Amino acid sequence: MIRPIYLYGSEVLRRVAEPADLSKKEELSALIADLWETLAASEGCGLAAPQIGESVRVVVVDGDVMEDVYPYLKGFKRTFINPVVLESSDEKITYNEGCLSVPGIYCDVVRSKTIKVEYYNEKFEKLTEQFDNFAARMVEHEFSHLDGVLFTDLVAPIRRKLVAKKLSGIASGKTHTRYKSKLAK
Numbered sequence: 652m653i654r655p656i657y658l659y660g661s662e663v664l665r666r667v668a669e670p671a672d673l674s675k676k677e678e679l680s681a682l683i684a685d686l687w688e689t690l691a692a693s694e695g696c697g698l699a700a701p702q703i704g705e706s707v708r709v710v711v712v713d714g715d716v717m718e719d720v721y722p723y724l725k726g727f728k729r730t731f732i733n734p735v736v737l738e739s740s741d742e743k744i745t746y747n748e749g750c751l752s753v754p755g756i757y758c759d760v761v762r763s764k765t766i767k768v769e770y771y772n773e774k775f776e777k778l779t780e781q782f783d784n785f786a787a788r789m790v791e792h793e794f795s796h797l798d799g800v801l802f803t804d805l806v807a808p809i810r811r812k813l814v815a816k817k818l819s820g821i822a823s824g825k826t827h828t829r830y831k832s833k834l835a836k
Contacts, residue, residue: 654703655833660822665799686711693830699796710793734770739763748802758806
């Protein structure tokens with residue numbers, strides 16, 4: 652089911668998400684299906700459960716939408732349940748990010764070039780995997796949502812000041828999206 656994406660100013664985006672209960676496989680599978688369907692409808696490259704109003708540690712990423720720019724992302728699709736970053740490289744990369752929950756705003760964000768992650772996949776198998784370059788960025792961006800952190804929190808203070816008015820507009824409902832969205836205090 653396509654669910655609305657919660658926008659900047661929605662309380663759920665600022666909460667630290669709870670661990671997913673792995674014993675509730677049917678519920679988690681339904682949530683994962685909703686995340687994938689909502690992501691496809693919004694044409695984004697990643698979505699975290701808090702972005703659809705569920706404060707639980709589940710994320711999906713789809714590199715196919717970025718394959719024109721990064722051909723190595725073709726076929727890169729992952730579901731992360733209860734992910735834990737085990738290692739982050741000291742080497743950092745800056746990239747201009749956007750977010751479905753923060754429509755119309757793009758800012759340079761510094762993130763690790765490489766990360767190593769332990770997580771459960773959609774089959775509830777425990778995996779450890781390393782990601783680098785833009786794959787790492789997509790994963791890190793979505794994992795930030797699980798900790799109540801938005802990409803705009805990670806930008807230089809001067810840039811944050813420059814987008815403050817736009818953020819305020821989104822938080823007060825003065826924005827339009829091409830996908831189903833909502834603002835929930």
